[in-house]
Amino acid sequence: MEGYFLIDYPGFTLDVKLPLPEKGVTALFGPSGSGKTTVLRCMAGLERSKEGFLSVAGEVWQDERRGIFLPTHKRPLGLVFQEASLFPHLSVQKNLQYGMKRAGNVQAEGFETMLDLLGIRTLLDRTPDNLSGGERQRVAIARALLTRPRLLLMDEPLAALDMKRKLEILPYLERLRDELSIPVVYVSHSLDEVTRLADQLVLIENGRVTANGPLADVLAQPDLSVFFAGETGTVLETTVAAHEADGLTRLEFPGGKLYVAGATHAPGSRLRCRIRASDVSLALSVHPDTSILNTLSATVVAITDGDTPGHVLVQLQLTDGEFLLLARITERSRQALAIKPGLIVIAQVKSVAILR
Numbered sequence: 001m002e003g004y005f006l007i008d009y010p011g012f013t014l015d016v017k018l019p020l021p022e023k024g025v026t027a028l029f030g031p032s033g034s035g036k037t038t039v040l041r042c043m044a045g046l047e048r049s050k051e052g053f054l055s056v057a058g059e060v061w062q063d064e065r066r067g068i069f070l071p072t073h074k075r076p077l078g079l080v081f082q083e084a085s086l087f088p089h090l091s092v093q094k095n096l097q098y099g100m101k102r103a104g105n106v107q108a109e110g111f112e113t114m115l116d117l118l119g120i121r122t123l124l125d126r127t128p129d130n131l132s133g134g135e136r137q138r139v140a141i142a143r144a145l146l147t148r149p150r151l152l153l154m155d156e157p158l159a160a161l162d163m164k165r166k167l168e169i170l171p172y173l174e175r176l177r178d179e180l181s182i183p184v185v186y187v188s189h190s191l192d193e194v195t196r197l198a199d200q201l202v203l204i205e206n207g208r209v210t211a212n213g214p215l216a217d218v219l220a221q222p223d224l225s226v227f228f229a230g231e232t233g234t235v236l237e238t239t240v241a242a243h244e245a246d247g248l249t250r251l252e253f254p255g256g257k258l259y260v261a262g263a264t265h266a267p268g269s270r271l272r273c274r275i276r277a278s279d280v281s282l283a284l285s286v287h288p289d290t291s292i293l294n295t296l297s298a299t300v301v302a303i304t305d306g307d308t309p310g311h312v313l314v315q316l317q318l319t320d321g322e323f324l325l326l327a328r329i330t331e332r333s334r335q336a337l338a339i340k341p342g343l344i345v346i347a348q349v350k351s352v353a354i355l356r
Helices: 036-044 092-102 111-117 133-145 163-179 191-197 215-219 222-228 331-337
Strands: 002-009 012-019 024-029 051-056 059-063 077-080 151-155 183-187 200-205 208-214 233-243 248-253 256-261 270-276 280-283 294-305 311-318 324-330 344-349
Touching (some): 012 208, 077 133, 092 111, 111 163, 183 191, 200 222, 208 215, 215 324, 222 294, 233 256, 233 324, 324 331
Parallel strands (some): 024 200, 077 151, 151 183
Antiparallel strands (some): 002 051, 233 248, 233 270, 248 256, 294 311, 311 324
16 A cells, blocks of 8 residues: 655645555554644545545555546545444444445445454444443444445544543454454554554654654664653564463563563463563673563664653664664663673563553
């Protein structure tokens, strides 16, 4: 999928070029007013840029140089916004059937699968006012997907939900990411949502793309830490190796292993984890007299100014693998340990957050 959009507003210009994967979740992330929702509206055909191009699965939906512009209703896409916008007088089943009918899905292709995938089978006879916020959003997502879209656009779909409802719906969104064969573009202000759901991360600031790449690669760039407001860290894909007798779970990944508490996933399961830079300290050698269980040998790749006063961010590459890690240490510690690129250090991981 490829897009390019140029729009001039008074005091603001959107100028973005977006080569994106044809499958998986791409998150658009950045500060308020950076242009994320405008990009989504351009993809949907709700905004028309004076210079624009959009190709999805090899089909051109917009090419202003050739005079091509498919209006929204002719673009095979699904839209999910902050509000579910279900018809209040129709049951869940009739809301879903309405969406299918409008899209010509008269054979109800995928209906049964979608009920199970989003856990809404027991809701079919209820009306929207008898649903929780999370349930309404799951129905809205199902309705969008039952139109058989080639692209799913989601504009902060969890922003209107409280934390309990967000935690309720996130596992369903993770299942969608793993099951869908179409690209999903997901706008969010929440780094927690992005690190749980995204495969690709696009950082947007002042109408421009600052970074675009695989989630782990973008998060591991220390010079981009300003986007993450003190929550700088990296994401690691691991495999559950075993549940130990002492209650800890051993996770393995190319180049190392980690021990975590609270994991209930079966051995062999894939598990995404987040390691915050503030939870990584550095040493020049292994210390046997420490309570920190997770230690990894790594080489210093780069050092930049930190995202908090008096600190620096150290980018590390594991000695036995390609995984990049970030550590936030004080400038005083950097000087005391003579930390510099090329130095081999021991990364001490104090805490690991299980994302799924």
